[in-house]
């Protein structure tokens with residue numbers, strides 16, 4: 628298939644969603660003005676009170692929401708603009724140019740296309756989204772075109788990697804661990820970084836298709852920026868909320884590996900991308916994980932404190948592969964499968 632973009636822009640005016648996209652969707656969500664906002668610049672504040680307050684807020688955000696809006700993060704606006712420009716140019720290239728990146732294997736380091744998901748009743752749906760996914764660290768992979776992509780992405784991956792490192796240090800502190808604990812035990816100098824650009828064209832029947840169904844992210848911390856068009860929703864206390872983040876901020880969420888590592892303190896929260904019938908939405912995502920060879924389980928000092936481990940350890944590489952191949956959209960998630968419940972002890 629040539630991509631959802633081509634379909635949405637074809638000369639025949641689409642009045643309904645072709646049946647292969649039909650996803651039983653429950654799009655209602657509420658607004659929330661209480662998604663935590665974290666001011667990154669305060670983490671380096673020389674006022675001890677200010678710093679300890681932001682560490683406390685950060686810990687609370689990871690525990691209660693698993694999502695927060697990061698402001699004053701230090702990544703220049705121009706660098707983000709350059710990424711949107713490059714991603715837009717990529718999706719605007721002719722279908723033949725993009726087709727060479729359609730994956731042969733799920734683990735190809737450069738992938739473009741659209742995605743099918745299957746539910747527990749064995750029905751398959753195509754998602755209303757074109758994506759470009761690139762492995763950018765420890766090895767950097769990037770399509771040759773558009774030419775502006777390489778430099779912009781190299782820079783963005785360096786900057787987001789530094790930011791992830793600094794946030795993970797602060798998150799270690801929120802749990803009473805040494806600042807460098809995660810960096811050392813999870814081999815963060817060779818952290819696995821995945822970049823994804825998501826392109827959601829306007830959809831004639833936004834309630835009958837979905838951009839990305841409910842899921843959690845597999846890594847430690849995910850960073851998301853978007854082009855100002857709403858669409859991300861997150862689950863909080865069993866309800867769905869719109870996650871609107873202001874221009875120039877970064878929406879950060881804690882992923883499965885951080886929930887496991889923190890022995891359940893940080894929450895890897897379900898989220899989904901819904902559609903609209905007016906505007907194209909673009910989101911740019913950087914998923915930051917441990918090195919792929921790390922066997923990640925609950926941190927021993929936390930297990931000692933809690934007197935039990937609440938999750939089974941697994942090599943991160945294996946976790947990613949399993950999540951790619953095993954999951955049914957409405958089935959038990961891999962994270963749920965890794966949990967050790969109290970009655971199983």
Ligand SMILES: O=C(O)CCC(=O)C(=O)O
Pocket residue numbers: 823825839844851858859898899900910912
């Ligand atoms: O586009 C969005 O807002 C969500 C993207 C997302 O959840 C993902 O790429 O994992």
Ligand SMILES: [Fe+2]
Pocket residue numbers: 842843844898
């Ligand atoms: Fe996600």
